[in-house]
Amino acid sequence: MSPLSRRGFLTGLSVTAGGAALVGCSRAVEPAAGGAPQEGQIDQVAVETRLQDAIVPFDGVHQAGIATPAQAQLNLIGFALVEGVDRAGLTRLMRSWTEDSRRLCTGETPLGSLEPELVTAPANLTVTCGFGPRVFDVIGLPEQRPEWLKPLPGYSLDQLDPKWGQTDLVIQVCSDDPLMLSHATRHLVRSGTDYARVRWMQQGFLNADGARAKDRTPRNLFGQVDGTVNPREEEAFDEQVWIHDDGPAWMQGSTSMVMRRITMNMDTWERLDRTSREESMGRRLDNGAPLTGEKEFDKPDYDATDKYGLPVIDRQSHMFRAKAPDDHPEQKFLRRPFNYDIAPEPGSEQLSNSGLVFLAFQKDPVLQYDPVQKRLDEADRLNEWITHIGSAVYWIPPGTSADGRGRDAFWAQSLLDDA
Numbered sequence: 001m002s003p004l005s006r007r008g009f010l011t012g013l014s015v016t017a018g019g020a021a022l023v024g025c026s027r028a029v030e031p032a033a034g035g036a037p038q039e040g041q042i043d044q045v046a047v048e049t050r051l052q053d054a055i056v057p058f059d060g061v062h063q064a065g066i067a068t069p070a071q072a073q074l075n076l077i078g079f080a081l082v083e084g085v086d087r088a089g090l091t092r093l094m095r096s097w098t099e100d101s102r103r104l105c106t107g108e109t110p111l112g113s114l115e116p117e118l119v120t121a122p123a124n125l126t127v128t129c130g131f132g133p134r135v136f137d138v139i140g141l142p143e144q145r146p147e148w149l150k151p152l153p154g155y156s157l158d159q160l161d162p163k164w165g166q167t168d169l170v171i172q173v174c175s176d177d178p179l180m181l182s183h184a185t186r187h188l189v190r191s192g193t194d195y196a197r198v199r200w201m202q203q204g205f206l207n208a209d210g211a212r213a214k215d216r217t218p219r220n221l222f223g224q225v226d227g228t229v230n231p232r233e234e235e236a237f238d239e240q241v242w243i244h245d246d247g248p249a250w251m252q253g254s255t256s257m258v259m260r261r262i263t264m265n266m267d268t269w270e271r272l273d274r275t276s277r278e279e280s281m282g283r284r285l286d287n288g289a290p291l292t293g294e295k296e297f298d299k300p301d302y303d304a305t306d307k308y309g310l311p312v313i314d315r316q317s318h319m320f321r322a323k324a325p326d327d328h329p330e331q332k333f334l335r336r337p338f339n340y341d342i343a344p345e346p347g348s349e350q351l352s353n354s355g356l357v358f359l360a361f362q363k364d365p366v367l368q369y370d371p372v373q374k375r376l377d378e379a380d381r382l383n384e385w386i387t388h389i390g391s392a393v394y395w396i397p398p399g400t401s402a403d404g405r406g407r408d409a410f411w412a413q414s415l416l417d418d419a
Contacts, residue, residue: 051121051177052120052121052123054122054123055105055107055122055125056122056124056125058105058106058126059399059400059402059407061399061407062242062254062255062398062399063396063397063399063400063411064127065126065127065174066128066255066334066361066396067334068126070174070336071123071124071126072176072206072208073174073175073176073178073206074172074173074174074181074203074338074357075173075203076170076171076172076201076259076357076359077171077198078169078201079168079169079171079192079198080168080197081134081138081169081196082194086139087416090135090139090195090416091417094410094412094413096192097188097191097410097411098129098400098409098410099111100191101127101129101184102402104125104183104184104187105127107120107121110187110191112191118183119180119183121180122175123175123176123177124175125173125177125181126172126173126174127172127173127184128173129169129170129171129172129397129411130169130170130171130396131168131169131395132149132166132167132392132393133150134168135168136149139415139416144248144415146251146256147366148364148366149394151166151392151393152258152365152370152373152393155374155377155388157377158377158388158391159387159388159389160388160389160391161389163200163390164202164391164392165392166391167392168196170392170394171185172257172359176208202261203340203357204337204339204357205338205339205341206338207219218337220264220337220356221264221266221354222269222385223277224281224283224285225283225287226335226356228283228288228296228297229324229335230334230335231334239332240332240333240363241255241333241334241363242363243255243363249414250397250412250415251398253398253407254395254396254398255396256365257360257361257393257394257396258358258359258360258361258365258392258393259357259358259390259394260358260360260388261355261358262358262386262387262388263354263387263389264354264355264385265386266351266352266354267350269385279291279317280314280317280381280385281317281319281381282314282318282320283319291312291313292312300326302320314381316379318376318381321379322375322376323375328371328372331369331371331372332368333361333362333372335360336359336360336361337356337357337358338356339354341354342354355386365393400413
């Protein structure tokens with residue numbers, strides 16, 4: 001059976017009552033005489049597949065969960081290695097996590113799990129693993145650490161909280177089903193407890209329908225489309241995201257992840273009128289088009305002026321300050337942000353505690369992400385309503401192969417075997 005789109009799944013929800021909708025309905029009902037389905041009958045097209053059949057291949061040249069169209073739910077878990085874990089211990093952990101993740105993502109029960117009923121609907125589950133800078137010290141290869149694998153430089157407007165800071169390992173778990181997401185996360189945390197302990201977990205969400213569509217960009221909680229300039233074709237991913245160079249074999253097919261936790265002041269943002277909101281971004285809210293265009297992917301005209309001679313796209317708008325695709329094509333990268341919305345801090349006067357778990361994937365954060373963030377830090381109208389409170393950088397190993405032929409059998413095998 002072919003994978004089910006969000007649109008088909010949600011259509012099923014709209015016409016099917018109760019828990020049956022959560023696993024999908026495979027029974028088609030013949031229409032009554034006259035051709036039109038009667039009230040309570042189900043459209044066969046909407047229910048011919050089920051969410052549980054939606055599987056993203058785990059193995060490949062690159063890890064899944066990067067070029068994969070964004071799912072609706074995210075758990076991002078940062079781990080600190082247990083004291084005394086060495087190369088051999090880390091290798092055992094990578095073997096275990098890789099095999100368990102492969103099984104979870106394909107709807108199989110991992111070894112040692114007593115809950116096979118919770119693995120029946122992967123719902124586009126992906127598990128992606130990354131290494132922080134200290135791992136290269138742990139395995140005895142500090143000289144092999146990529147030059148860019150280090151904390152980002154401080155930005156003047158940052159208010160970084162150590163509780164959202166750098167960790168030794170990171171696991172990104174994404175799915176379209178929150179139960180599957182929770183089960184996969186719990187299994188990996190539990191199975192790795194002898195080697196790594198959770199330092200933080202960041203949860204996020206996106207549109208339930210449409211985030212996976214190539215022609216639809218997800219929205220953040222300000223109502224803005226977020227990711228218009230992302231790469232969408234394989235050639236663009238090769239140029240911006242995947243590392244394929246003259247470096248060591250264990251780097252080929254890998255990438256980097258920048259994590260930034262960004263708070264969004266919803267209370268003050270909501271005091272703005274619609275025009276002010278659009279001017280701060282440089283794009284229309286309804287469809288994401290630049291203020292000089294009609295559609296989201298129209299090329300912006302930064303030289304256009306209004307009847308008063310003022311720039312249509314403000315020189316301090318977020319769009320103008322980022323501006324990588326136009327003036328700095330070498331600074332393009334993949335944005336894969338997820339929204340968060342949690343309880344306000346105790347004693348806070350804020351009505352909400354909302355923001356972004358902003359994930360950026362690129363070949364080299366120093367050359368791609370950092371220059372863009374510096375420009376935004378210097379002058380960006382959105383800085384009035386956002387604050388960066390968390391930051392970390394990770395190396396994301398290349399993809400795997402179940403039999404180990406032509407690729408690593410487990411995450412970072414080539415690096416760990418050579419250490």
